[in-house]
Amino acid sequence: MTREITYIEAIAEALGEELERDDDVVLFGEDVEEFGGNFGETAGLHERFGSDRVRNTPLSEIGIAGMALGAAVGGIRPVAELQFADFAATAGDEVFNQIPKQPYVSGGRLSAPLTIFAPSGAGIGAGAQHSQSVHSWIGNVPGWVVVTATTPYDAKGLLKSSIRDDNPVFFLPHKMLSETKGEVPDEEYTLPLGESAVEREGEDVTVVATQVMFHRAKEAAADLDLDVELVNPRTFAPLDTDTIAESVEKTGHLVVVDETVERYGTQGYIANEIVENNFFSLDGPPKTIGVKDVPIPVSPVLEQEVLPSVERIKAGIESVF
């Protein structure tokens, strides 16, 4: 049985179920108590689980991320919330140098089973420091498992898996999707990390996309006279390239759309993996589409200009033929 709930409700359910299931799970971040999180993702959890398990922190991402690392090494499973994914940069040393590397430099002696929860993405006019998609930043540092969520189904299943995984996981919901609805099972479920999902089968072209870009690519595909196969990577690091390669083997064409900037973004990495390892599956050069190489501007007109639109995605798909 399924029911239709919003993406943010799916996230709140995942958090609530994992807090309920495992006493070692602790949620902390700025304004996660009565305020309920910036997008409503922690609404009701403080009331339900109390001040030990759901904790407000002072305003410092350094403290939130650094403390999560120690707490995880010390044997609990923290879910540490950053209000915006951009704030990964304000905890730069913790995010880039400490968390992903401590398990490795310890020769595997330490494990850090923590989840950083950080809403990402553009589209709400939040400006250059509150709208970035950071999965290329984070995915660049080996040691992080980088997960995005595209639908309510993904959001719930992947967040629960992220909390249960023994690695540090950077979980990136997209703030523009908060109120979108989708089918979510009534029963408890999780989704595997590190596996891409073929969301729509097709014969002519493989389009790889997540989050808002996935929904735009789906819209573009519906408008085209082409049989588009849609692949949702779900996890950016480590990346399941096998599923993408199998798809390209079938279709012969590849388009990668993502909300990271085109310069050194995830699009280039995914396309390169296929070009280098599966070149002869391709009937033509792949196409990469991303945010233009500028900071995200505030004006809705400017913001939509730099984000890949349905039209740009359509044109990109057509361009590979």
Added chain:
Amino acid sequence: MAIDEETSRGFLREMLRIRAFEDEIKTRFQEGEIPGFVHLDYGHEGTHVGMSQAMRDDDWLAVGGARLVGQYVAKGVPLGEVMAELYGKRGGSNKGYGGQMHVSDVDRKLYGHAATIGSGQNPAVGLAFAEEMKGTDNVAVTTIGDGGTSRGSFHTALVFASYWDLPVVFVIENNQWAISTPSSALSPDNLSDYGIPHKMPNESIDGSDVERVYETVSEAIERARNGEGPSVVESRVARLGPHFEGDKQTYRDETEFEEERALKDPVENYRERLLADGVVTEEELDDMLEAIHEEVQEAVEFARDSPDPDPETAYENVYRTPLYGQGEGS
């Protein structure tokens, strides 16, 4: 706090062990057997030993600052494992992945150093938080140098520890130099003053006196264990060596440096004190040193004999696999 003679002898033995081990590291480094660079702890032995002897085995030590080897030794990591790690060998505490900056030993509750100085204090607060959540009365002790107290991350750790009243003891080992920048140029009279705005108990002590360190840190740990929250201790020592082996220390006044060596050597001073008080005899000392020498030589042999890591192991330990749910299908 009365310190019995056996405890005193134990303090001295531990300090002599660190000193002898590091003398050997210095020689092995000069002979080209140890890759990279090394920072030695000359002048810090009293603070390392006093602090670690105040701890229980199940208290966390999150090491910081740049003077690390003595802290690993004081927390109980076998000399052979530390030496092999300095050599980058498979028998090292971290199998050659970490080196002198990252010796970690979860079983001994030693948290690996944050080599970006000052980033280890927030994890230490997290360790204390984990202990509290698990309902133990274990504490976390975390060290930092004078230089590291200028990092915002250190101050954030004070904010977080105090916000939840967590069982953390911040030990600032002020050896007066952040490489070439003198701590006397920093504004606070004592670096423990950084605890004042957080209303934390704070004290500045002579860190070259092992007993003083032991007493002060014991009191701070006792408060933390009893739910009275975090403390800051400034342990003032002299840096009796270069920042790293090979640093010519052109920034230091030679006369002052020689004076410090004569006056502030914690190992020498304590040895003379225990001899003068009749707590140890020359003969006992000789026996002690002989045993230490043997242990150090065994550590060197262990490191030399330990095989290099298999190159393929460079790809291990990045992720714990399988990732959650992999292979179960969706």
